Amino acid sequence: MSKFAKRSKKAGLPPGTLVHIGKKRSEKTRIRLINYDESSFLEKETEATEEYCAAKAATGITWVNIDGIHQIDLLQRIGDCFGLHPLVLEDIMNTDQRPKMEDFGDYVYIVLKMLTLNDRGEITAEQVSLILGKNFVLSFREQNSAIFDPVVERIKSGKGFVRKAGADYLAYALLDAVVDHYFVVLEKREEEIDDLEEDVIANATPSTLQRIHKLRRELIFLRKAIFPFRNVISALERGESAFFDQSSRIYLRDIYDHTIHIIDTLETFRDLATGLLDIYLSSVSNRMNAVMRVLTVIATIFMPLTFLAGVYGMNFKHMPELEWTWGYPAILLLMAAVGISMQVYFRKKKWL
């Protein structure tokens, strides 16, 4: 998972100062403008400020999707024409936000984390900011990604309810697209847990421990990224922002359901990971004990035998056994008897 962003560089700056905090990116910001109502649909990629500013006043619903939040001047221009508060712009550029929602009267500002898996199966968290106004939605992402594509497709094709509904339904659809992806990510981690569960019993190595540790670390970060969103969506569903009307709230309740479900699952994963660690530790110590036991048993069998050999290696003048014709075979038999009976004893005690 991504590291903490460096916020310290903002220390001492006045509030509302735009500073990009997050992964450095050099791609050009892409702005996609979509305008639609029940009968019309318009899509356009543009950089001209006037165009998307005009969109605010257009009929129908306007959706401006901005991929890239590292260009200060661009964000400033967008903020100016949509009348965004400097603190909102500041937060959009700062990718180290907790999920939250803030109603500014003219619009509501929602920020949450989008989770995706990269090529190496690692979880990447990117920040998504939504501005929902009367008839427009602004969405800000750190970079281009396929996650909103199905929503665009549904609008374009007129499938589903979206063309008939308001801007709040569009905002809902975007939130839903993000939350739906949480399931994708969690399912991958569940496979990892299943895999670990087998490994931890069959062949627990130090690398298994590292994988458990990595898993726990990820769960800590996932929890931090998702947990606060629960309150955001619950506040929206309870109607704390007037921008979502009654009929949309039934859909928000659906997202709320999903979010609670995901948090439940994260808790479960955490409990499972703790359990895995317990098993790992007992497993390693069981294996170590087995080794030590067998080795010690072997050593203990040879102790008395070596002692016997030592006795008959003594140089006393008068040691009658040494003179016996069958002394040597006798002592070999005795040694065998001792060795075997100790083995039998250890086996009976289940130490071997």
Next chain:
Amino acid sequence: MSKFAKRSKKAGLPPGTLVHIGKKRSEKTRIRLINYDESSFLEKETEATEEYCAAKAATGITWVNIDGIHQIDLLQRIGDCFGLHPLVLEDIMNTDQRPKMEDFGDYVYIVLKMLTLNDRGEITAEQVSLILGKNFVLSFREQNSAIFDPVVERIKSGKGFVRKAGADYLAYALLDAVVDHYFVVLEKREEEIDDLEEDVIANATPSTLQRIHKLRRELIFLRKAIFPFRNVISALERGESAFFDQSSRIYLRDIYDHTIHIIDTLETFRDLATGLLDIYLSSVSNRMNAVMRVLTVIATIFMPLTFLAGVYGMNFKHMPELEWTWGYPAILLLMAAVGISMQVYFRKKKWL
């Protein structure tokens, strides 16, 4: 317990899209239609949409029980004629729901988990959805099961209160049948805990650890399946849905009681399982220590003896003891003395 269902395949789909999420099943869906009032009783297995749709308008209480939720078109037809919201149909088909209740004005939707034990004594969780309307109840299960049979029997025989009461009482009776089965499942696990408690002290093996781990895992899942139902039933009991009238709520309180009791018991089981793990670990380490101790003591006794033998195995020209007539027996006696006194010492120190 069953694995997590694969929800990821729904990512990006519009809300209300019907996708079956859960264990794949090929049995045909069975629909049982029951209509009754104080004086009449009618039961019928049917597949004709008109029949159960007509039931909605019939006099008396109508109960339609659907066993099988994997046929999209069938569910769509039922949804249409009973006026169910697309999100409700979506949730009925998705077996990965948290227990919840949602009031849609025309009906209330309740979803919970049904727990049964399979042939190998494993706990199986299946999803039960209830739709309670003015004069009808729809119940959806993943497959046929005996759990509702006693309710059918009571209606048929006219025993108890059910024929005189409304649809809400029927819904209560179904919920009660499901919750009653939680006790059956928990009692089986309690026997397992008692059994483990003996094993963990008498003969703790790695397989004991695995059983403890499996138990803890199950408790985590049971908690997830049952805990949220507490809020569902408490909301119904407090009268958050008008579909349960005052006289039924006293019965809901009874279920609430049961649910709290079960959650208490789950907590207790979890604490017991944690205690079992502690005992297991000390037990294993105690046994290991005992082995190591006895073995080390044996080794330590032979150390000085072997040394003595070594001394009289040296080849010095002038070693007066070697010449003595009684040197050999004397040294044997000395060895016995050393060996015995060390044993006595170890026994006194309680190391042996």
Next chain:
Amino acid sequence: MSKFAKRSKKAGLPPGTLVHIGKKRSEKTRIRLINYDESSFLEKETEATEEYCAAKAATGITWVNIDGIHQIDLLQRIGDCFGLHPLVLEDIMNTDQRPKMEDFGDYVYIVLKMLTLNDRGEITAEQVSLILGKNFVLSFREQNSAIFDPVVERIKSGKGFVRKAGADYLAYALLDAVVDHYFVVLEKREEEIDDLEEDVIANATPSTLQRIHKLRRELIFLRKAIFPFRNVISALERGESAFFDQSSRIYLRDIYDHTIHIIDTLETFRDLATGLLDIYLSSVSNRMNAVMRVLTVIATIFMPLTFLAGVYGMNFKHMPELEWTWGYPAILLLMAAVGISMQVYFRKKKWL
């Protein structure tokens, strides 16, 4: 502590079906009828239904104490004449209840656990059900016990406030008698904890561990038996049931105090038990370490000595030392020097 009762046999039965759930008992149910007011007192043991039914209409306060809840027909008759709801009768017969209070308008139903110590010092939990009506109190216990005797005595002798007060004060006095006994039980466990604390340091054996485990198990069950009663008594004290009038509530506050105090103490015990386990484990491992250390030191001293003996046991033709007159005493001195200096070294390092 007693095991979980077998509730599973009730699965599928209609609500209000009377089934005795609890320890099997064969004693005959004893019914004691007491009627009193400021000037009169009447006590009688009876089985005639009419008698105690009549009591309901009598002047003064009527207290019917029923010892034994396993006779279905008897309980049914009592329920009929005092107008008890079937769910209440069901709960009275089911000893596996969480403490709770339910107001049914005509009476309030209170259920809690009575704790006593049996001959072997084990804690026994029995269920006590109270029905408080306008001018009567019904008390149901699993069997006869001395716990209510002081209350009977106080009524008989006219000592204290009870003869002047209403049925609510009588109910309070019975609850108080039960809660007072919690202190008796906890004090016994406190002595056990003190005892364990000494043992765990002075001589920690596996049986100490078992005692700690038993203690923790008991605390888990005690918590389950007592914790919910806190809410019961707090609801009564806040006046949620009109059956307790203002002047009685000051006494309920006293019980509330006691209950909180007991729960605090249980928490403390739990923390102490956890601490005991920690000490036990370190104690055992300390002792094991001491053993291993001394033994290993002994072994290590004899290693070099045996090696030396081995060197001079070699059969080389040309080993000048062997020819020396003082070779043998010299090597013995060397061995003594090595052995002693290693001992000194170990002692200095505090390993011995």
Next chain:
Amino acid sequence: MSKFAKRSKKAGLPPGTLVHIGKKRSEKTRIRLINYDESSFLEKETEATEEYCAAKAATGITWVNIDGIHQIDLLQRIGDCFGLHPLVLEDIMNTDQRPKMEDFGDYVYIVLKMLTLNDRGEITAEQVSLILGKNFVLSFREQNSAIFDPVVERIKSGKGFVRKAGADYLAYALLDAVVDHYFVVLEKREEEIDDLEEDVIANATPSTLQRIHKLRRELIFLRKAIFPFRNVISALERGESAFFDQSSRIYLRDIYDHTIHIIDTLETFRDLATGLLDIYLSSVSNRMNAVMRVLTVIATIFMPLTFLAGVYGMNFKHMPELEWTWGYPAILLLMAAVGISMQVYFRKKKWL
């Protein structure tokens, strides 16, 4: 810390029965009567009931401080003349109270714990009961102590605000004196923690463990003694009792601050103690490991050497090395080489 008091002897007694529960004491109860207003001050030690009873009706503020709560008749007389509820008297005599506050209309009853350090540095908890009426304060302590002396001094000398203020300010001053002493006690424990922290790293012995255990035990009891006072003082500050007027509540807020601070500190201490235990355990096991490692290394070096000696101690007829002139020195050199190279290997592996 003091043990639990024996409450069990009260089981079965009617409410309001006076029984002294606490440490047995034989000192005579001392009663100090103080009466003051802005211009006058009167102090007197007395045993005559009439005198302090008259005080209730006197002008100015009356403070009766009772040191000793074990004389039933005396407490009964005080209770009678100040009109105290029997339950209050009962609680005053029972030193096993949780901190609480109860408003009885004519007066408010406050009980809390006073903490002092005895000669051996152990924490002693004594119970302090305050009765605050319109113009009087009664304070009950288990025995005489210096804690209230500064307050007496301030009244006598007219320093500070106390002579101009009401009885509520006096009650505040007494509470403040008690809470101020909590800091004294905690600072001593903090020094102990600092001391332990050094010991645990430098020389962790079993006695260190015992000190950690004693500390944790004390923290458990301190928490139990102080935690509930937080709610007491917060209720008073919020104005739940009319006996404290608006201007005094600002001072109560100051005590509230102190209390929260102390609870924070207790929590911190608990976390530190847990940390100490972790360090202790790793420290002990680190030291043990070091011992075992060095010893095992020594043993392992002598194993091959002894084997070599054994080889050349064999009695085969044809062993050419034995005949060599330089055989003996050669083998000694070989042994030195083997011993030294193993040492080097172990040092490189950091095992030695």
Next chain:
Amino acid sequence: MSKFAKRSKKAGLPPGTLVHIGKKRSEKTRIRLINYDESSFLEKETEATEEYCAAKAATGITWVNIDGIHQIDLLQRIGDCFGLHPLVLEDIMNTDQRPKMEDFGDYVYIVLKMLTLNDRGEITAEQVSLILGKNFVLSFREQNSAIFDPVVERIKSGKGFVRKAGADYLAYALLDAVVDHYFVVLEKREEEIDDLEEDVIANATPSTLQRIHKLRRELIFLRKAIFPFRNVISALERGESAFFDQSSRIYLRDIYDHTIHIIDTLETFRDLATGLLDIYLSSVSNRMNAVMRVLTVIATIFMPLTFLAGVYGMNFKHMPELEWTWGYPAILLLMAAVGISMQVYFRKKKWL
């Protein structure tokens, strides 16, 4: 982190007694007086009481920053001319405060902790007290520091919103400056955690444990220093003090965000530190096990070999092998075979 301050010396003193509690300092107190409005700006360092007292009545916003709180008479004079309550002055001088806010009608008093890193990278906590009145702000710090400099700079240069806004905005800017520095401190600790994470796996030494312990200790103190500020800022943001008007509260919400974020991060750090400890312990025990295993294996290989040597060192008259010409090489070969096959066996079992 700094130690607890010695509060015990205040025990018994009347409330409002000024005592400096905190690190002893000898620097002279520096007082900086700033007065500004939209068009004017005045800055002055002064010690004359009249000057800053006059400031209270001046037009525009007055900010008096006092660096040094150890001079009782000076604080008393400031308190007198700004009408501060004795309890407030007492708290300002006592650096052992929990963050809190108290509204005294004429002004609101806010206290929080300022965190900085000293030269050795250790976290230092100093107390900052703010008094916000109608048109003035007093800020008290323990000593001079650069943290408020950017705010002074912004006022001087007229940059940002501050010159146009009221005293509440100035107070906000100071709080923001302090909270911004929390991020600086946390980022340093995050680097330490990353560093520890590598060490704990690659080379875990006792000093690693000490660093983990120090980290956990710091996190405990940081939590104590920051956690209560959450409620302070939330109360201000909700408008509990009238001194912050509506438009400023949007900025307080920004600080609230930061604070929650920091607390989240502290929680995360705590979880990570716990994880580090787990890894450390397994890592150490893994390494120890590896050592013990290799050593024991070596010892075990030589046991049977030494025994064999011992057998042929026996002095029996009739030992045919000793006479064989190839006896010696044969036995050497046998020894090699045994040694090698045991090695192979151990390697196959993965013990070597």
